Amino acid sequence: MSFDSLGLSAELLRAVSDKGYSTPTPIQSQAIPHILAGSDLMGGAQTGTGKTAGFTLPLLHRLTLSGRASHARRPVRALVLTPTRELAAQVGESVVVYGKYLPLRSAVIFGGVKINPQLQKLRAGVDILVATPGRLLDHIGQKSVDLSQVEILVLDEADRMLDMGFIRDIRKILALLPKQKQTLLFSATFSDEIKQLSKGLLHSPALVEVARHNTASERVSQVIHPVDSHRKRELLSHLIGSNNWRQVLVFNRTKHSCNRLAEQLTTDGISATAIHGNKSQGARTRALADFKSGKVRVLVATDIAARGLDINQLPHVINYELPNVAEDYVHRIGRTGRAGNEGQALSLVCIDELKLLNDIERLLKREIPRVIFDDFLPDPSIKAVPINNGRGTNRRPGGRDHSANRAANDNRTHHSRGGKRSHAAHRS
């Protein structure tokens, strides 16, 4: 992907190019379109991911569009709050660098320095104000700043602002802003406190989260269900039905298998729809809307179709077929357990997929626990295939000897169709 395709103005693209950036970072390519479209946004990203440009570029774009830059007395139209003066200075610098071809004015205000130069700057009028909460409140107290015209609010490193005890200051500032505005919240972590803050502040936010490379979130519980390939669909329906799951994203490798599975689930009485590249944009939007509203319980997707999906609080992801590329597994399960919520990722794995499973476990550097449903086990005549580089072998499916083929640190549980059967399956 290039910067050109994001929809930013020529002036901004020129500034980006002057800076020497050729491709947007993941947080930039994901966040910029949402911000340009006017959505509120919850961004899970740490410093170093390129998040500053991720919000600064579209913020500048939108301010230019809303076009009041020529007013002599410029009201503050974008407010960026940061926890520290270093970060404020850094963001302020980005605003100057990316906005160098635009007729916008900005100021950075933080404590520990004289207030007079800041007063002068504010008096002259600024479009974009970058501030730490304490010093901003000083200015508010002196009536040197008017926040009643703010169109875009950014809370940068919100978790750090709360850690530093700024919540009351932030709330005081928020009370002075117009209700109608676009709010972007960036945080490296999503504590209960952050969730609480965002609940009152963000309206239907787009959620953009960049995981550190190839690490699966600890909030996602992962499990493998070994199963005969012919029984997968039955097991899937059983899992969804018996647990009464209402919102499940299911992954398949091909468009064709997505369609077929969605049809079969519907036949089983579980409302499902498929989403993939062969569907028109309209059909995809409708499928997603139905899934989000709860009209359909299951969305069956290919890896590519799922990339652009924006679904908050998705509780269950099921790999009906493992991906061919191990990294895609991490992307898939990263669709759940977002924004501090718990998530569950299940993989239905048949004997043909043990090599793919092996690749995934090698990438994750750990073994994923197996939970076996006796009723759905593969044909016992199928020979066990080694996994984990000889550290262990898969249980001989259907065999009665549960100990023979178990990896040293394996952790398996058996279920029967009627529910959990307590079983001496844990062994270390």
Ligand code: AMP
């Ligand atoms: P940030 O996470 O915003 O603090 O940015 C981290 C660093 O990445 C900063 O030094 C940026 O200048 C740099 N950076 C931001 N976007 C890009 C990009 N698209 N390509 C290369 N470097 C970038």
